[in-house]
Amino acid sequence: MKKSNRILILCAIFIATFMTSVEVTIVTTALPSIISQLHGLSFQSWIMSSYLLTTAITTPIYGKLADIWGRKSLFQFGIVLFTLGSLLSGLAPNIFFLIIARCLQGIGAGSVIPLTFTIIADLYSFKERAKVMAFTNTAWGLSALIGPLLGGFLVDQLSWHWVFFVNVPLGVLVFAVIAAGYHETYTKQKITDIDKAGVFFLSLTLLLLLLGIQLLNTQLIFGIIVLIISSACLLFFSLAERRAKDPIIPISMFANRTFSNQVITATLLSGILICYEIYFPIWLQSLYHVPATVSGLVVTSSSVMWLLSSFFVGPLLQRFSPKKIILVVVVIQCISYLPLLGASMAFPDWAFYIIAAISGAGMGVVISMNIMLCQHLVTPEQVGSATAIITLGRSLGPTIMTGIYGAALNIIIKNNLDGISLTQVNNTISSASKKTAENQLSIENIILQALHGVFGIAILLFIVILIANLLDPNKKIID
Structure with missing residues (x-):
């Protein structure tokens, strides 16, 4: 061309x-x-x-x-x-x-x-x-x-x-x-056999998964039931793909451990991405009383560093193995999040910009690399499917984790109310609220504990990523 x-x-x-x-x-x-x-x-x-x-x-x-x-x-x-x-x-x-x-x-x-x-x-x-x-x-x-x-x-x-x-x-x-x-x-290839069962169970699995996540915030028990049914549908989907002549998602691609790790890493990192995009502004608005417009700027440092760091993906892949790159980057990201587990009201607001910048720089390197490697590690006939799989992971990560973070925040808040109404907490979290409650300090402590829990989940995701990549047998540079 x-x-x-x-x-x-x-x-x-x-x-x-x-x-x-x-x-x-x-x-x-x-x-x-x-x-x-x-x-x-x-x-x-x-x-x-x-x-x-x-x-x-x-x-x-x-x-x-x-x-x-x-x-x-x-x-x-x-x-x-x-x-x-x-x-x-x-x-x-x-x-x-x-x-x-x-x-x-x-x-x-x-x-x-x-x-x-x-x-x-x-x-x-x-x-x-x-x-x-x-x-x-x-x-x-x-x-x-x-x-x-x-x-x-x-x-x-x-x-x-x-x-x-x-x-x-x-x-x-x-x-x-x-x-x-x-x-x-x-x-173009001929369609020998449409994988109807695969399409049906995949669609049903994703539909029930996302519905279940949505329900966790409002109807916890019903949401869990829907998620269990979704898991059963996923099992049926896996069985259908193994039997299909031309599966919608070739399971054989996941036999390559490095390929599987790229999908896992991109999915979980995207879930972590939505965590700080949502909860950094909430922390700054509800606890530090920063205006909504200013609090939203905390994410800009992440976007800028994402753009800059993505230009280093090529040179890094020429010198280091994907395993080494991911492990080093994710360890740095994880360490930057650790202070959030015990941060008090005196935790400086500028630190959020630094943490967001470190996260964005890591995302720019690792997620860009994930996409490239997924395409490179499969046959030319499977590039479209491989790209779709990692794109699906990048979509599901934020969608699923948004529901989990929200459910964790609500559960921790409700378990620590101790006579304080949920309405008072809602008013404090709202950036539009300008009133100061009589028990403002207690309310802010409840919100702070809930935010500690949310970022604790993010750190657990970092640990899962590290374990998955430590188990990757490939230690060579991919070219």
């Missing part, structure tokens, strides 16, 4: 990556206006969950289809669905219409997100890929920085509808560039 065409396609991939990743951050800012105008308080969690759920369910399916039918048509199909879903979301007259439109957006994103990485793998060699991945990572960083600001501007100056409409021209542009500039050379 001509160099000019590759640059053009890379720009289209950059826009598509930004478009799908900013969808989470930009909508968060508009949620209060959407809930108010559409009278959807009872269903507000589904505005985000419907998008994440359908994205997670369809990602591995698209990955498999990409290995069979090729990349271009599926990528364009995903862009069309995402753009149409964005348009319908902006036109939504009620909350139920919006949730359905968000599902359509998620089905489109399930194709776009993994296929951007797959197309990069097709166009660039393993050594070139590190620099290209670093470039596309800037789209994720920009979405984290620009999304909340852009969402606030659109809501204040126009209306919440434009939070969705802004994606429409971007989607049309990406579709046109890919149609004109991307000439696929991938040889």
Whole structure:
């Protein structure tokens, strides 16, 4: 492929990556206006969950289809669905219409997100890929920085509808560039036997898993029951894949221990990522009474360091084994989190920026490396499936851990109330609350203990990552 065409396609991939990743951050800012105008308080969690759920369910399916039918048509199909879903979301007259439109957006994103990485793998060699991945990572960083600001501007100056409409021209542009500039050379394969059982049990497993996580905060027992049923469905899925002639997720890929560790590491690190993105601002707002806008800036140091560190992935892989890189980086990250386990009210606020920066730098190196290695460690016919699997892990990690962190926070708070009402605690956590309660110090101590518990879970995830990679038998540099 001509160099000019590759640059053009890379720009289209950059826009598509930004478009799908900013969808989470930009909508968060508009949620209060959407809930108010559409009278959807009872269903507000589904505005985000419907998008994440359908994205997670369809990602591995698209990955498999990409290995069979090729990349271009599926990528364009995903862009069309995402753009149409964005348009319908902006036109939504009620909350139920919006949730359905968000599902359509998620089905489109399930194709776009993994296929951007797959197309990069097709166009660039393993050594070139590190620099290209670093470039596309800037789209994720920009979405984290620009999304909340852009969402606030659109809501204040126009209306919440434009939070969705802004994606429409971007989607049309990406579709046109890919149609004109991307000439696929991938040889299409025939579908010998559709893995219907695999698709069914995978979809059911993910659906029940995410539903169960959502229920942990409100109906703990029922949520646990749903999660147990989800585990049973996962077992049936595994059995179905072993019997299938052409499985939706080839189990054989996981025979490579290094491949499995990349998936585990990316999934758990993504779960840790959402921890500090949510709970650092909560800590600063509820305990240090920092304004919401200022507290949100604590995450920017992470985004900046993520972008910078991702450019070092290529040189590091040329000198060290993946095992050594992950172990060193994760140990440094874990050590930076340890002070949070016993931090008092006197813990300095600037320390959060440093911890976030260390976390972001580590994520930029390890997660970028995880994606590259997953693609490199499988056969060319399995690149789409491998990319979809690690993309699914990156989606499931934050989704699952958000529910677990929230459940842990609520359980610890409720067990330490000791005569204090839950309403008082809620008012203290809220950044909009300006009132000082009579027992303010006791309330803040309850919140502090709960936050210690949340970050304790994050440290446990670090330990699991370290154990998994210590057991990796591969100690050689991969080239």
